[in-house]
Amino acid sequence: MCSNSSANLTRRSIVRAAIVIIAQQGLDALTAGRLIEQASVSKGGLYHHFRTMAAVxxxxxxxxxxxxxxxxxxxxxxxxxxxxxxxxxxxxxxxxxxxxxxxxxxxxxxxxxxxxxxxxxxxxxxxxxxxxxxxxxxxxxxxxxxxxxxxxxxxxxxxxxxxxxxxxxxxxxxxxxxxxxxxxxxxxxxxxxxxxxxxxxxxxxxxxxxxxxxx
Amino acid sequence: MCSNSSANLTRRSIVRAAIVIIAQQGLDALTAGRLIEQASVSKGGLYHHFRTMAAVxxxxxxxxxxxxxxxxxxxxxxxxxxxxxxxxxxxxxxxxxxxxxxxxxxxxxxxxxxxxxxxxxxxxxxxxxxxxxxxxxxxxxxxxxxxxxxxxxxxxxxxxxxxxxxxxxxxxxxxxxxxxxxxxxxxxxxxxxxxxxxxxxxxxxxxxxxxxxxx
Structure with a gap:
């Protein structure tokens, strides 16, 4: 339960970070590298939640x-x-x-x-x-x-x-x-x-x- | 004179090829690789005319x-x-x-x-x-x-x-x-x-x- 809600939190923070990047720099600025940095997640964390950047x-x-x-x-x-x-x-x-x-x-x-x-x-x-x-x-x-x-x-x-x-x-x-x-x-x-x-x-x-x- | 007009022709064909790519696949699909292929120019030819893709x-x-x-x-x-x-x-x-x-x-x-x-x-x-x-x-x-x-x-x-x-x-x-x-x-x-x-x-x-x- 606790791990589930923490996973949800990570997922939400990835999505929120993506919104900030797109709003401030445009859709083509949304790369995995920038997203990892902005959301403060690991590469593994990102790809655990989203298989591709298109899915994000x-x-x-x-x-x-x-x-x-x-x-x-x-x-x-x-x-x-x-x-x-x-x-x-x-x-x-x-x-x-x-x-x-x-x-x-x-x-x-x-x-x-x-x-x-x-x-x-x-x-x-x-x-x-x-x-x-x-x-x-x-x-x-x-x-x-x-x-x-x-x-x-x-x-x-x-x-x-x-x-x-x-x-x-x-x-x-x-x-x-x-x-x-x-x-x-x-x-x-x-x-x-x-x-x-x-x-x-x-x-x-x-x-x-x-x-x-x-x- | 002849070389000048041939250079212009290359430049125009690069621009025309870029328009086709953007129209058919979107602006983020415009990469140097695709442009070289679509315009049938060499990498050197492309960068001779345009220093950056942003210039294109x-x-x-x-x-x-x-x-x-x-x-x-x-x-x-x-x-x-x-x-x-x-x-x-x-x-x-x-x-x-x-x-x-x-x-x-x-x-x-x-x-x-x-x-x-x-x-x-x-x-x-x-x-x-x-x-x-x-x-x-x-x-x-x-x-x-x-x-x-x-x-x-x-x-x-x-x-x-x-x-x-x-x-x-x-x-x-x-x-x-x-x-x-x-x-x-x-x-x-x-x-x-x-x-x-x-x-x-x-x-x-x-x-x-x-x-x-x-x-």
């Missing part, structure tokens, strides 16, 4: 996506469209925090995932799960929108966030990024309101039609 | 950004807002073409650039130049918008494109990507029309005010 990378990517997903999941259900966008904005701006190692490390996987089906699968599942949470949140505050309209908005936001995070790591200044987001938020809200009005009007028209038919 | 990577990145920039520059001035978005759309969808080695290789640089100031600078300059071209194009077809409004639209489009291209390389299916873009395009057009109407109205109001004052 996969476990790191799984952990990173789960960490971010938990954060997104743990937020309260927003009570209005405005609150929904505040929530999305808050979570986006957290990515721009200099001490956010998880997002930094996650970004390190982006380019490398273009050539690795396993990683693509993990990242896509992660994005799908976030989209699903956002969809449910938006549905409750914009109940008149169709599923297609809701999904279009959620996916537009997701694409935009990926783009803004990428630009952040290309050293785009924060003031500009905040401006770009603010403009996009305003744009999406305008579109959302337009859709809501149209949906409500068509619902009313249908109700009037049914009343007329009943008479 | 920088020249590749410079060439890739110049190639894409030339394409964007060479397009005709669109005659309407609709034509402007058609142009942007056409150039975006070109990125989704399976045989587009330039974009594939460029994407390979994304994650790695987060830890390399020189590469960040090249990519940011590239994005700034594209934004400038788009700004000029949009200004001509939406002359009533302020510089700030034009820039907001251009930067929103740029962020979105980066996000969509990233999602493409994470194996998002093309039909979905086209839908996301279509939704965003519609959204931006709605916002643009709203801005245009407001700007025109305020211009008219000012003109009326001036007439009243003159009377």
């Amino acid at each position: 990378e996969t476990e790191v990517l799984e952990l990173l996506t789960q960490t971010v997903l938990q954060e997104v999941k743990s937020s309260e259900q927003p009570a209005s469209t405005e609150a929904f966008f505040d929530l999305v904005e808050g979570q986006l701006f957290k990515c721009f925090s200099v001490d956010n190692l998880s997002i930094k490390a996650l970004f390190g996987f982006l380019s490398a995932s273009a050539h690795n089906k396993e990683r693509q699968l993990i990242i896509r599942r992660f994005m799908d799960e976030i989209a699903l949470i956002r969809l449910e949140q938006l549905k409750r505050v914009s109940p008149h929108l169709s599923h297609m309209e809701l999904n279009a908005v959620v996916q537009a936001i997701a694409s935009l966030q990926v783009g803004l995070v990428a630009r952040y790591f290309l050293a785009e200044d924060l003031v500009s990024l905040r401006n770009y987001w603010a403009c996009c938020r305003k744009t999406v809200v305008v579109m959302l309101e337009k859709c809501e009005r149209r949906s409500r009007a068509s619902l009313q028209q249908r109700a009037v039609g049914q009343l007329t038919n009943a008479e | 990577e920088t020249e590749v990145l410079e060439l890739l950004t110049q190639t894409v920039l030339q394409e964007v520059k060479s397009s005709e001035q669109p005659a309407s807002t609709e034509a402007f978005f058609d142009l942007v759309e056409g150039q975006l969808f070109k990125c989704f073409s399976v045989d587009n080695l330039s974009i594939k290789a460029l994407f390979g640089f994304l994650s790695a650039s987060a830890h390399n100031k020189e590469r960040q600078l090249i990519i940011r300059r590239f994005m700034d130049e594209i934004a400038l071209i788009r700004l000029e194009q949009l200004k001509r077809v939406s002359p009533h918008l302020s510089h700030m409004e034009l820039n907001a639209v251009v930067q929103a489009i740029a962020s979105l494109q980066v996000g969509l291209v990233a999602r493409y390389f994470l194996a998002e299916d093309l039909v979905s990507l086209r839908n996301y873009w279509a939704c965003c395009r519609k959204t931006v057009v709605v916002m643009l029309e709203k801005c245009e109407r407001r700007s025109r109205a305020s211009l008219q109001q000012r003109a009326v005010g001036q007439l009243t004052n003159a009377e």
Whole structure:
């Protein structure tokens, strides 16, 4: 029992050390030598827990996506469209925090995932799960929108966030990024309101039609 | 003269071979050994042209950004807002073409650039130049918008494109990507029309005010 929990501790410290290396120096800087040094484990210790460096990378990517997903999941259900966008904005701006190692490390996987089906699968599942949470949140505050309209908005936001995070790591200044987001938020809200009005009007028209038919 | 042009040819073939490797296998697959094999040059030949592999990577990145920039520059001035978005759309969808080695290789640089100031600078300059071209194009077809409004639209489009291209390389299916873009395009057009109407109205109001004052 004791040895088991100590083994778990070693495994976790290896994964944590890998995250630090990837976040600070990039994925290609993650070598067995650096990992042994950073995690203060022996070579035998490392290979006891992970047969290959690819296995370390996969476990790191799984952990990173789960960490971010938990954060997104743990937020309260927003009570209005405005609150929904505040929530999305808050979570986006957290990515721009200099001490956010998880997002930094996650970004390190982006380019490398273009050539690795396993990683693509993990990242896509992660994005799908976030989209699903956002969809449910938006549905409750914009109940008149169709599923297609809701999904279009959620996916537009997701694409935009990926783009803004990428630009952040290309050293785009924060003031500009905040401006770009603010403009996009305003744009999406305008579109959302337009859709809501149209949906409500068509619902009313249908109700009037049914009343007329009943008479 | 002859030897000079033959040297240039070797240099170009090294760079071209590097692009193929990065596009097909990722940036971390670019080793001296693979490059020598792919370019059919000797080790001496490679190091005669490039002192380090980092020098190869920088020249590749410079060439890739110049190639894409030339394409964007060479397009005709669109005659309407609709034509402007058609142009942007056409150039975006070109990125989704399976045989587009330039974009594939460029994407390979994304994650790695987060830890390399020189590469960040090249990519940011590239994005700034594209934004400038788009700004000029949009200004001509939406002359009533302020510089700030034009820039907001251009930067929103740029962020979105980066996000969509990233999602493409994470194996998002093309039909979905086209839908996301279509939704965003519609959204931006709605916002643009709203801005245009407001700007025109305020211009008219000012003109009326001036007439009243003159009377």
